[in-house]
Amino acid sequence: MSDKPVLYHMPQTRGGTTFWMNEELGGVCEIKLVNLRKGEGRSPEYLKINPMGKLPALTHEGVCVTEAAAICLYLADLFPEKELAPAAGDPKRGAMYRWMFFAPSCIEPMMLDRLGKVTRENATSAGHGDYERVMASINQALSGGPWLLGDKFSAADVVMGSTLFFATMFGAIPKEGRVKEFVERIAARPAHQSMVKKNADLSGELGL
Numbered sequence: 001m002s003d004k005p006v007l008y009h010m011p012q013t014r015g016g017t018t019f020w021m022n023e024e025l026g027g028v029c030e031i032k033l034v035n036l037r038k039g040e041g042r043s044p045e046y047l048k049i050n051p052m053g054k055l056p057a058l059t060h061e062g063v064c065v066t067e068a069a070a071i072c073l074y075l076a077d078l079f080p081e082k083e084l085a086p087a088a089g090d091p092k093r094g095a096m097y098r099w100m101f102f103a104p105s106c107i108e109p110m111m112l113d114r115l116g117k118v119t120r121e122n123a124t125s126a127g128h129g130d131y132e133r134v135m136a137s138i139n140q141a142l143s144g145g146p147w148l149l150g151d152k153f154s155a156a157d158v159v160m161g162s163t164l165f166f167a168t169m170f171g172a173i174p175k176e177g178r179v180k181e182f183v184e185r186i187a188a189r190p191a192h193q194s195m196v197k198k199n200a201d202l203s204g205e206l207g208l
């Protein structure tokens with residue numbers, strides 16, 4: 001691989017997920033800070049990278065990847081020697097995809113419904129169902145362990161771990177039972193602790 005991937009980041013955003021992934025991989029990305037509070041996400045230069053004006057984003061070899069889960073998956077595949085994703089064709093890769101898609105497409109909208117006190121008449125047409133269904137799935141996902149794919153930590157744990165970390169922090173999901181154990185296991189990882197420390201330093205630098 002020639003160029004280093006460039007990760008566009010700001011602390012206190014979903015960029016924390018991809019910044020943590022970068023720490024799990026040993027710091028493989030060049031970090032470029034985008035200060036959303038100063039409007040840098042809406043600058044013409046950044047909108048060319050991500051027309052959504054959102055973080056995180058990653059560029060590599062002329063390609064842009066947005067969406068935290070997609071970036072984590074891309075990085076896991078780019079550095080297979082770090083073993084953060086089962087190889088293509090391994091059935092466990094199916095489970096990895098499942099939970100990496102489940103977090104942004106089911107947990108996140110459910111969380112926003114809960115926090116915004118939105119009630120939906122029809123859980124069958126809402127892709128994320130409802131709170132009870134999402135919680136039943138999360139509990140099933142965490143029933144093995146210690147990690148989502150069993151003994152081996154993977155990119156799926158980064159995405160689900162971050163999502164559950166924030167869901168419990170904001171009170172959308174109670175911090176109890178398997179969720180509590182999982183979130184505590186996540187917080188004990190050296191790469192997660194390093195992300196928290198570096199983000200705190202960067203927050204200071206940016207005056208957040």
Ligand SMILES: N[C@@H](CCC(=O)N[C@@H](CS)C(=O)NCC(=O)O)C(=O)O
Nearest residue numbers: 013014041053054055056067068104
């Ligand atoms: N679907 C995106 C969501 C990214 C997102 O909403 N990022 C927020 C920060 S947590 C953002 O950049 N907001 C700035 C804005 O919308 O202007 C992902 O999963 O990465």
